Structure formats: structure tokens, C-alpha cells
Amino acid sequence: MSRFTERLPAAAKAVAGPALGTRPFSFVAPQRFKASIELLPPEPCLLVPLLETRERLRDAVEENFDCQYSLHVEFTGLLSWGTGARIDWHYDSNRPYLKQRHYTAVLYLNSAGFTGGDLLFQLPGGNVQRMTPQAGRAVMYEAGACSVHAVDQVTSGERHTLAMWFTKDEEHDEDARLLGTLRSICGSEAYAAAASSQSPWRPTGCEPPESLFASTAALRRGDEGDAAAHHEGKDHAHDLRVTRLKALRLSAITSDSSEDAAIPVYLEDSMTSGGVPELHAEALHRPLYTAATLSQALLIAHFLKWRHPDILELGRAQPDRVAAIEDGSRILNHGASHFALDKWNTYMESLQRALDTLNPTWHSLGFLCTTHDN
Ligand SMILES: O=C(O)CCC(=O)C(=O)O
Ligand SMILES: [Fe+2]
Incomplete structure (x- = not known):
């Protein structure tokens, strides 16, 4: 050896x-x-x-x-x-x-x-x-x-x-946070449900415990120098994860009333009418995806930027660019909300197989x- x-x-x-x-x-x-x-x-x-x-x-x-x-x-x-x-x-x-x-x-x-x-x-x-x-x-x-x-x-x-x-x-x-996470998930009903689910990130039904995704410290360490990730506060309006989503021209709608509510993430321009081709307007009013937490919303956004940049570009399409994004448009018209999460889940499954x-x-x-x- x-x-x-x-x-x-x-x-x-x-x-x-x-x-x-x-x-x-x-x-x-x-x-x-x-x-x-x-x-x-x-x-x-x-x-x-x-x-x-x-x-x-x-x-x-x-x-x-x-x-x-x-x-x-x-x-x-x-x-x-x-x-x-x-x-x-x-x-x-x-x-x-x-x-x-x-x-x-x-x-x-x-x-x-x-x-x-x-x-x-x-x-x-x-x-x-x-x-x-x-x-x-x-x-x-x-x-x-x-x-x-x-x-x-x-x-x-x-x-x-x-x-x-x-x-x-x-x-x-990192252990301190992970141990807390493991303690909180092991034996919990939510974990059992998430673990047996094909799609643990599903926005409805049993969510994996918030604690698994909530660490802004993980973002701080995971993101080469982006000052935004140094934020530790709780105020969503000033949460720099929101700012960083905005930099990708995504809007996360967070709920003031419930900490547990799922977070829909929209293509920013799709919430205004500017520049959005008529054909796609209705589809674009649906969230691009729904996340359990802001950290997860940002992680998926980075994943999409990396693997499916056309989808992030869709809302910003100029009419003469529509042809170039035709695939993405079609996907949005046939259920945009599922596309991003499906891609994310598929990717995570492939990582798991590699492991x-x-x-x-x-x-x-x-x-x-x-x-x-x-
Ligand atoms: O993946 C490797 O071989 C090295 C990666 C590396 O240098 C880094 O992430 O800082
Ligand atoms: Fe290195």
C-alpha cells in the first residue's frame, strides 16, 4: 500500500x-x-x-x-x-x-x-x-x-x-454545524420522508429540515471572495443571498409570515412586461423554480448559470433572440417550474451515482x- x-x-x-x-x-x-x-x-x-x-x-x-x-x-x-x-x-x-x-x-x-x-x-x-x-x-x-x-x-x-x-x-x-444537522435530521419524520422520496428537494410535502440548508457560513466559504456571502443577518430584504440572486437577475420571494414557506424564484424581467415576448408572457409569470431556503435558491441558481444559462437568459430575450432560445421557451411554456428542479435533481442523482x-x-x-x- x-x-x-x-x-x-x-x-x-x-x-x-x-x-x-x-x-x-x-x-x-x-x-x-x-x-x-x-x-x-x-x-x-x-x-x-x-x-x-x-x-x-x-x-x-x-x-x-x-x-x-x-x-x-x-x-x-x-x-x-x-x-x-x-x-x-x-x-x-x-x-x-x-x-x-x-x-x-x-x-x-x-x-x-x-x-x-x-x-x-x-x-x-x-x-x-x-x-x-x-x-x-x-x-x-x-x-x-x-x-x-x-x-x-x-x-x-x-x-x-x-x-x-x-x-x-x-x-x-464545519463539524459543529454538521453534527447539529445530523442530530436534527436523524430519526425525524421529515428526514425519513425526504430520504425515501425520489425528489428530496420537492417544494411541497415534507421538506428536509431547514437547518440542513440554512448556513450562510457555508456560502461564505464556498464562494471565492464574494463579499455578498459574508452576510449573516436574517433580514431578507438585505440578505446578500438575495442581492446575489439579483446579480443573476433572479428574484426570490420570501415570506415574512412563515419561516418555513417555500421560496419561489422568478426570472426578474418576467415580473415586468419589458422586453418579454408576448408569446411567453404567461409562462414567465410562473416561478422558474421553488426552493426550500435562500441558500438552496442560490445554489440552484449557480447550477443553472453553469449548466443551463439559456434558461436564465430567457426573460431577458430580445425578440430577435427568440430563435436562439427556442428550446428554453418551449420548456417554459410546458411547465417551467419543473424544468429547473428536474435538471438539478438529475444532476444530483448523477453525482450520487459517481460517489x-x-x-x-x-x-x-x-x-x-x-x-x-x-
Ligand atoms: O482539483 C484539484 O486538483 C485542485 C483544486 C484546487 O486547486 C482548488 O480548488 O483550490
Ligand atoms: Fe487550489
């Missing part, structure tokens, strides 16, 4: 300083979609292996960096990298609000189904170490400036990863290896 014994960051340290001073420091990953563990559907078959895996990765990081029992999980995310996605040279704690990140682990969930997407590390002397993702393998490195790395463009298909960040700072512990295929691998520690074994 090969274990992760090499500490890449130490090797990379010698060039990290000068390189950072001279290189442009930009992220370019428009096709990247990130789902925080707290925002995933509360399916036991999805969450249980995820939780097991994150514990295993935490142990491995502690062991390999000699800091047993001192790390907290700061963020767990399922990431999908579509064709065209890449990240330029960077290190993972490179923003003031990411300073608490001390270590990173990335578990690769697939190796077939995409091309490109190699992980590159800067080494001393200007050398670059390249690692091609392999399903079931993990890399781990320090999150600081000594670990400058990049991800090559995904040239086709979709690359799936489980990305985790670890912190020594208890205040940024299920890894289950046997996850039950063996053998998946942890050094990048030098490749």
Missing part, C-alpha cells in the same frame, strides 16, 4: 515567493460548480460515505503533516469541473477570508469521462510537477503560499472531485497515495 509520504509544499516552497510576486494571480474557472456538504440533499447513501471519507482524509492529513488530533474540517465540497474549467496558479489560503485554511485534500472521484484537468505544482528551480487525477486517489498539501499550484483546463467532459480544507482554528469548524461507484474504494485506506506514484 502506498501512502502519501511526500510533502509537496515543502518542495514547492523555494519558488513560491518569487513566483507569486511576478505572476498574474487570477482564477479562471467559469465552468466550475461547487456544492457544500451542508447544501446537498440529505440522502443517507450520499452523506454517509461522504462523512466517512472526510474523516479518513482528515486522519491522513493529520498523520502526514504530524498534527494528530489538531485539525478541524473547515469546508467539504463536491466540485464539478466542466469543459473549459481551469484554475490559474494560486495557493488555497490566498484571500483574507481564507486565512484559516491550513491544509487541503482533494479526492478525485473520476478519471474516465474527461480529458485535461491535470493538477500542477510548482517545484524549486521552476520545475513543475504534474499529476493526472485518478479515481479514488487523493492529494494533500499545505494551503499556504508554499503550495503554489494550478489546474489545467478540462478539455472535454466533466471532472469530479471531493475537495476539503482543514483548519487548526476551532472557530471555523456510489467509489464506495468500495472508500472502504480501503489504499486510495491514499503520493503523487510520485503516478
